[in-house]
Amino acid sequence: MLFDTFITPFSDFEFMRRALVGMLALAVGAPPIGVFLMLRRMSLIGDAMAHAILPGAAIGFLLAGLSLFAMAGGGLIAGFLIAIGAGLISRSTSLKEDASLAAFFLISLALGVTIVSLKGSNIDLMHFLFGSVLAIDNAALLLVLGIASVSLIVLALIWRPLVLDCVDPGFLRSVSRAGGPAHAAFLGLVVLNLVGGFQALGTLLAVGIMMLPAITSRFWARDVTGMMAVAVASAAISGYAGLLLSYHANLPSGPAIILAAGFIYALSVAFGPFGGLIWLALPRRHLEA
Amino acid sequence: MGNALIAEEAMPEMRFRNLTLGYERHPAVHHLDGAVKNGALIAIVGPNGAGKSTLFKGIVGMLKPLAGSIEHDGIDVRDIAYLPQIPDIDRSFPISVYDMVAMGLWRARGLFGGIGGNDYHAIEAAIAGVGLTGFEGRTIGTLSGGQMQRMLFARLLVQDARVIVLDEPFAAIDAKTSTDLVELVRRWHGEGRTVLAALHDIDLVKAVFPETLLLAREPVAWGPTHEVLTSDNLSKARRMCEAFDESAVACAVAAE
Numbered sequence: 001m002l003f004d005t006f007i008t009p010f011s012d013f014e015f016m017r018r019a020l021v022g023m024l025a026l027a028v029g030a031p032p033i034g035v036f037l038m039l040r041r042m043s044l045i046g047d048a049m050a051h052a053i054l055p056g057a058a059i060g061f062l063l064a065g066l067s068l069f070a071m072a073g074g075g076l077i078a079g080f081l082i083a084i085g086a087g088l089i090s091r092s093t094s095l096k097e098d099a100s101l102a103a104f105f106l107i108s109l110a111l112g113v114t115i116v117s118l119k120g121s122n123i124d125l126m127h128f129l130f131g132s133v134l135a136i137d138n139a140a141l142l143l144v145l146g147i148a149s150v151s152l153i154v155l156a157l158i159w160r161p162l163v164l165d166c167v168d169p170g171f172l173r174s175v176s177r178a179g180g181p182a183h184a185a186f187l188g189l190v191v192l193n194l195v196g197g198f199q200a201l202g203t204l205l206a207v208g209i210m211m212l213p214a215i216t217s218r219f220w221a222r223d224v225t226g227m228m229a230v231a232v233a234s235a236a237i238s239g240y241a242g243l244l245l246s247y248h249a250n251l252p253s254g255p256a257i258i259l260a261a262g263f264i265y266a267l268s269v270a271f272g273p274f275g276g277l278i279w280l281a282l283p284r285r286h287l288e289a
Numbered sequence: 290m291g292n293a294l295i296a297e298e299a300m301p302e303m304r305f306r307n308l309t310l311g312y313e314r315h316p317a318v319h320h321l322d323g324a325v326k327n328g329a330l331i332a333i334v335g336p337n338g339a340g341k342s343t344l345f346k347g348i349v350g351m352l353k354p355l356a357g358s359i360e361h362d363g364i365d366v367r368d369i370a371y372l373p374q375i376p377d378i379d380r381s382f383p384i385s386v387y388d389m390v391a392m393g394l395w396r397a398r399g400l401f402g403g404i405g406g407n408d409y410h411a412i413e414a415a416i417a418g419v420g421l422t423g424f425e426g427r428t429i430g431t432l433s434g435g436q437m438q439r440m441l442f443a444r445l446l447v448q449d450a451r452v453i454v455l456d457e458p459f460a461a462i463d464a465k466t467s468t469d470l471v472e473l474v475r476r477w478h479g480e481g482r483t484v485l486a487a488l489h490d491i492d493l494v495k496a497v498f499p500e501t502l503l504l505a506r507e508p509v510a511w512g513p514t515h516e517v518l519t520s521d522n523l524s525k526a527r528r529m530c531e532a533f534d535e536s537a538v539a540c541a542v543a544a545e
Contacts, residue, residue: 039382160400164392167382167429171444174349174371175395222428223383 009247016243019133022144022200023239023257026209029148030193031231032155034214035224036186039166043211044098049187050194050207051105052082054112054128057198061128062119068139072195079191082108087187112203131202131254133243140199147196151189158182163224201254209235212261219272234264302327302364302452302483303348307357310340310347315537316355317343319507325485327362330478332498332514333487335526339504341487342374345454348485368396370450372441374457374487380430386440387425390416393447415446420469435466442470453477455486459493471497491518505529 010016037046056078057071064070082104089100116125136144155162161182164172172179190210197206217230242257249256270277301324310318318340325331333341346352347359350366361369391404391412398404404412416422419439424432432440438458445453455474459467475497477484488494494501494514501517503509505526510517 157400163384164395166379167384167389168376168378168392170373170377171392172395173351174369175367175448176399178400221383223385227383 005248006244009244015134015136016247018136018141019200019243019253020240022133022136022141023209023243024236025141025144025148026193026197026200027213027235027239028232029144029151030197030206030210031213031217031235032228033151033186033189033193034210034212035217035227035231036162036166037190037211038214038218039224042098043215045101046190046194046207046210048086048098048101048105049079049083049190050203051109051112053079053108053191053194053198054203055108055115056081057128057203058112058115061124062115066124068137068143068199072143072198075195075198076191078108079194080188083187083191127202129202129204130252131198131200131205133200133253133257134246136200144196144200147192151193151196154185154189158185162186201257205254205258208258208261209238212258212265213238216261216265216268216272219268219274219276222274235261238264301325302329302362304360305357306360308347308354308359309356309540310343310352311355312343314355316540317506318347318504319540320357321504321508323502323508323511325483327483328478328481329483329485329500330474330498331485331500331502332494333485333502333504334489334491334494334518335504335509338506339526340506341504342456344504345371345373345456345485345487348454364451368450369452369454370445370448371454372445372456372458374460376441378429378437380432380437382430383428385425386416386421386427386429386432387412389429389440390443390447393444393449396448396450411447411449415443416440418446418473419443435462438462438470439466442473446473450482452483453485455484457487457489459488459490467493491523494518 010020034046037043053075056074056076058074059078060067060070060072060074063074082101086100086104089095093100095103112128113125116128158178158181161172161176161178165179165182169179193210194203194206197209200206201209213231213235214227216234217227220230221227238261239257242260243253245251245260246253246256268276273279304324305321308318308321309316317338321344333344335341343352347354348366349369349371391408393415394402394404394408394412398408413425416425419442421436421439421443424436424440429437429440442458458470458474462470471493474484474486486498488498495518498514500512501514502511503517503522503526506529509526509529510522
């Protein structure tokens with residue numbers, strides 16, 4: 001019975017196994033990026049970037065049909081262009097970076113949907129927006145695994161300047177020139193991971209597996225390393241639980257995964273040891289010192 | 290003999306040549322000339338808006354001069370330890386006091402260098418030196434204002450810099466903390482480091498700092514503290530510090 005519920009869907013169906021491996025790879029790569037986005041108060045930037053990828057992937061689709069590399073390549077290019085463009089505009093005008101990103105992402109979303117509709121059906125559009133994790137093929141799996149690996153390696157390389165740039169950017173500037181390149185590399189990782197999540201979860205939900213586990217982790221850990229570990233674990237559980245949910249309840253898989261992450265988030269808001277609401281509701285006597 | 294004298298005079302820690310620093314062409318430090326001797330302990334005194342912070346930003350290379358220059362004696366500006374007046378520290382970031390102090394090793398260890406046995410010793414000694422022993426594991430968000438300043442001084446200790454620039458380091462800090470931190474400044478002076486500090490507490494300056502630069506956008510006086518901090522000079526400094534004149538014309542003093 002237990003075995004039937006929790007193991008059989010994966011042992012019986014190859015597409016479930018692929019989906020699970022893909023989700024686990026995403027769960028390792030994306031949430032650490034999300035933790036840094038959250039700590040830098042850039043939680044919504046991920047959202048904006050995810051939309052920015054859409055027109056690029058759509059142009060890839062227009063040119064080459066449902067080819068993974070055309071769509072991923074187009075998405076990457078568009079993501080980098082938007083990241084650079086928003087940075088340039090905020091530096092050369094009085095707009096803040098988040099404002100110019102908001103402008104960019106609305107335009108990108110409209111443009112992307114328009115381009116997809118030029119050639120594709122509504123079903124194609126649904127794939128673009130919400131992904132098709134159950135249709136991941138070998139090439140897509142390799143792409144997601146590769147992105148997760150690159151992401152972890154680059155994150156390890158830029159870890160120190162990234163942390164210091166969050167805590168005390170003035171000090172980092174006074175001792176090192178690494179702040180700018182580290183920030184650029186970090187934005188690159190954001191784009192890369194969103195492209196990785198695009199195939200599985202679509203442009204609208206890819207950011208969910210990045211941010212929801214990251215925000216969840218704040219309720220469970222006090223230091224950055226601990227938050228990363230919690231974020232990765234909760235993303236992995238969401239992936240597994242979401243796939244099971246979608247299998248048994250016959251729900252669309254991408255939304256089911258993000259809903260699972262949302263459920264863990266809600267539990268954490270209520271019961272998390274650091275700042276969970278239940279600790280506010282339970283009056284405890286203050287300590288002696 | 291004459292040559293040796295010239296050589297010695299030609300090698301101060303840093304030299305300002307007709308230095309003008311400012312924002313949007315408006316000078317905040319105007320036509321400053323002079324040299325900071327190796328190992329000097331200098332107080333920069335002047336009313337708010339006198340250009341003290343601006344001068345420091347110029348010294349550490351965060352602000353390019355509008356005119357003139359700052360020459361450093363064989364030292365990269367990144368090797369100057371700088372404590373800004375209001376450090377833009379995100380106090381909600383989950384980092385421990387220990388890790389924050391360890392960041393002082395950046396110049397020595399860089400992006401990837403490991404932190405070894407001697408470094409642990411230096412970090413612990415610095416934390417003990419500012420009286421924060423026992424706070425190593427605390428996150429920085431839990432520190433009081435004075436403890437925060439102690440932690441930043443510990444990071445300065447770890448930085449082990451030849452030149453240290455402190456922008457109003459004792460503002461909004463209680464007497465005990467400022468006494469402890471002033472003791473560190475004295476120790477740095479004893480170790481032959483060059484220390485520049487912007488200060489408002491005239492009594493403290495007279496007690497601790499042998500040399501003073503009185504600044505009111507333009508230098509009012511620079512020299513031994515007791516000659517600089519006369520009531521004449523101080524009231525002159527107050528008069529000279531008025532607001533930006535939005536319609537100011539280009540400065541008439543010839544650029545050299």
